[in-house]
Amino acid sequence: MKIGELSKRTGVSIRMLRYYEAEGLLKPERTESGYRDYDTTELRTVERIKLLGAGGMTLSTILQFLACVRGEGPIFEPCDELRVTLRQQIRLVEERTEKLAQNRQVLTSFLAEIGEA
């Protein structure tokens, strides 16, 4: 399928689909005239990228275990690399959460200090 269709089917903008490619996450075939021609399996790859992205992962992070993401199986192949990355990512998210908690603390202190009014 062409990029427009993939975009509509996945909800990912054409711009981003091309960006995924630039980042090495997708490698669609090309028609004689140069149009990107996506295999239907890429549909799932894109969905997975979306999901991982929803987990706050960077495309370059996702790229690290792309092999797992591109797996043909119904679910990712067992992939230690993926497990490691997932745990790191969870740590990262937890750190950010902690920082936000601190931010909140600072802000509420301020608010209390000047009088809730």
Add this chain to the structure above:
Amino acid sequence: MKIGELSKRTGVSIRMLRYYEAEGLLKPERTESGYRDYDTTELRTVERIKLLGAGGMTLSTILQFLACVRGEGPIFEPCDELRVTLRQQIRLVEERTEKLAQNRQVLTSFLAEIGEA
């Protein structure tokens, strides 16, 4: 005092002090030769900016109620604007926290799915 001293005293890099000025947060005097000359009260202003920044606020957000921040009093003058902004900022932080919680959820689900191993 000159910028180097203010930087050492506050721990804010020279680069950032100049940036604060560019953003309208500081307006130091200038010596004849063009050197920035900070009043000692700016010391406190910078500290407050640091603190608000630690709350996750953007400099442009801080700028909105700069008058309160620059106040001479031992603590901010009563300032409705500030209260409003603080509440908005707290909301923003909470939203980000929620999003991170979702991120974490997505990631842990993935991890469980491929087997904790």
Add this chain to the structure above:
DNA sequence: TTAAGGTCTGACAGCGCTGTCAGAGTCAAG
């Protein structure tokens, strides 16, 4: 054949800082 709509590449912009580098003037101590 023509026109509309899809696609291509490449590049600029913006978010909010933050470091760094260049080229030049200034200041203070020896």
Add this chain to the structure above:
DNA sequence: CTTGACTCTGACAGCGCTGTCAGACCTTAA
């Protein structure tokens, strides 16, 4: 006076996307 430390301005870079625009080609249906 010389030298080293400090300051000045302006600009480029990077993070990680994401939109948009330009100029040009392709495709498809009327």
